[in-house]
Amino acid sequence: MSDPLPINVADYESIAEAACEPGYWGYVVGGAGDEVTLRENVAAFRRRVLRPRMLVDVSDVSTRTTVLGSEIAMPLGIAPTSLQRVAHPEGEGALARAASDAGTVYTLSSLASVRPRQLAEAAPDVLRWFQLYWSRDRGFTSELVSEAADAGFTALVLTVDLPAAGPRERDLRSGFKLPPELLMPNLPRTLTETEYFHDTLGEIVDTSLTWRDLEWLASECSLPLVVKGVLTAEDAALACEHGCAGVVVSNHGGRQLDGVSATLDALPEVADTVAGRAEIYLDGGIRRGTDVAMALALGARAGFVGRPALWGLAAGGEAGAAHVLELFRGEIALALLLLGCPTPAEVGPEHVRLRA
Numbered sequence: 001m002s003d004p005l006p007i008n009v010a011d012y013e014s015i016a017e018a019a020c021e022p023g024y025w026g027y028v029v030g031g032a033g034d035e036v037t038l039r040e041n042v043a044a045f046r047r048r049v050l051r052p053r054m055l056v057d058v059s060d061v062s063t064r065t066t067v068l069g070s071e072i073a074m075p076l077g078i079a080p081t082s083l084q085r086v087a088h089p090e091g092e093g094a095l096a097r098a099a100s101d102a103g104t105v106y107t108l109s110s111l112a113s114v115r116p117r118q119l120a121e122a123a124p125d126v127l128r129w130f131q132l133y134w135s136r137d138r139g140f141t142s143e144l145v146s147e148a149a150d151a152g153f154t155a156l157v158l159t160v161d162l163p164a165a166g167p168r169e170r171d172l173r174s175g176f177k178l179p180p181e182l183l184m185p186n187l188p189r190t191l192t193e194t195e196y197f198h199d200t201l202g203e204i205v206d207t208s209l210t211w212r213d214l215e216w217l218a219s220e221c222s223l224p225l226v227v228k229g230v231l232t233a234e235d236a237a238l239a240c241e242h243g244c245a246g247v248v249v250s251n252h253g254g255r256q257l258d259g260v261s262a263t264l265d266a267l268p269e270v271a272d273t274v275a276g277r278a279e280i281y282l283d284g285g286i287r288r289g290t291d292v293a294m295a296l297a298l299g300a301r302a303g304f305v306g307r308p309a310l311w312g313l314a315a316g317g318e319a320g321a322a323h324v325l326e327l328f329r330g331e332i333a334l335a336l337l338l339l340g341c342p343t344p345a346e347v348g349p350e351h352v353r354l355r356a
């Protein structure tokens with residue numbers, strides 16, 4: 001890794017780019033179509049300003065909070081991302097250990113190169129959630145979620161915004177394909193070398209699913225269910241009615257339907273509708289501790305990061321990812337202190353407004 005150490009998360013982006021093969025880099029940073037939503041996710045944080053309060057006792061600030069009853073050191077976790085072993089040979093294990101060191105939650109992707117039990121062996125202490133792509137093969141899905149529960153995963157994160165993969169034009173231009181040596185053991189069939197795996201994913205995922213199918217999932221697996229990819233009040237209401245313990249306001253990092261709103265813009269309507277019936281998390285565009293503070297102000301319990309964690313992993317393996325998380329933790333602590341909020345729970349709607 002570079003010496004001196006990067007001073008902020010954005011510094012890691014260029015270091016990671018230099019460390020990655022160009023096709024894979026395009027896969028990581030790219031979005032769908034014209035990448036309007038990808039840019040919007042970041043821009044939405046810049047459209048708002050924070051409203052700090054002065055002369056509040058901030059002599060004892062804590063970034064600690066809980067997600068689904070488990071304590072974490074800061075209101076920021078790791079979103080599920082595929083192919084971590086392409087970013088770094090130690091892949092998922094390294095990123096999960098970095099999350100463990102940082103005292104936060106790691107979400108294992110269905111497109112990981114390890115099974116849930118292997119991740120648990122590689123990072124036994126990490127608070128871990130499993131992200132599910134629900135395949136047409138129900139027997140396979142049932143086995144996978146049972147294995148996750150047995151391996152100490154404490155929540156199931158069902159990604160609901162991918163009945164087909166979004167158009168990733170950077171990949172079409174670069175011809176990016178799955179490296180032949182990389183396995184995807186959480187998919188029901190082995191991919192061939194020539195397949196662009198996002199096409200295959202569209203064929204594997206069950207496109208007939210509706211909210212009522214969540215009952216089947218609940219009967220197969222006792223873990224609390226978090227739905228990832230909610231952008232509207234209507235779907236937030238359905239998630240609550242179907243017993244979801246959590247909702248991730250997410251547009252898949254701008255990688256699915258281009259032209260949907262930034263996640264921060266969608267957050268208030270979701271928060272109003274959920275009204276405490278489930279926990280709300282947000283991912284997409286978080287690059288600073290102050291971004292996390294804005295998400296908390298608009299109703300999220302915690303944020304999640306996808307690309308920034310991969311930048312750290314690609315730049316320096318476990319140590320790089322751990323440093324990215326440490327930079328975030330420091331910035332979140334300082335943001336709380338300067339906002340006049342000794343804990344994440346004290347950040348509310350009065351702490352943010354739209355830029356004039």
Ligand SMILES: Cc1cc2nc3c(=O)[nH]c(=O)nc-3n(C[C@H](O)[C@H](O)[C@H](O)COP(=O)(O)O)c2cc1C
Nearest residue numbers: 028079080081082109159252253284285305306307
């Ligand atoms: C390279 C990459 C791979 C991803 N893979 C998955 C995945 O396998 N499952 C999933 O639910 N989301 C996946 N996502 C979406 C992330 O979980 C998350 O929603 C998004 O990255 C958040 O935006 P950010 O990258 O701006 O933090 C992926 C995102 C990226 C950038």
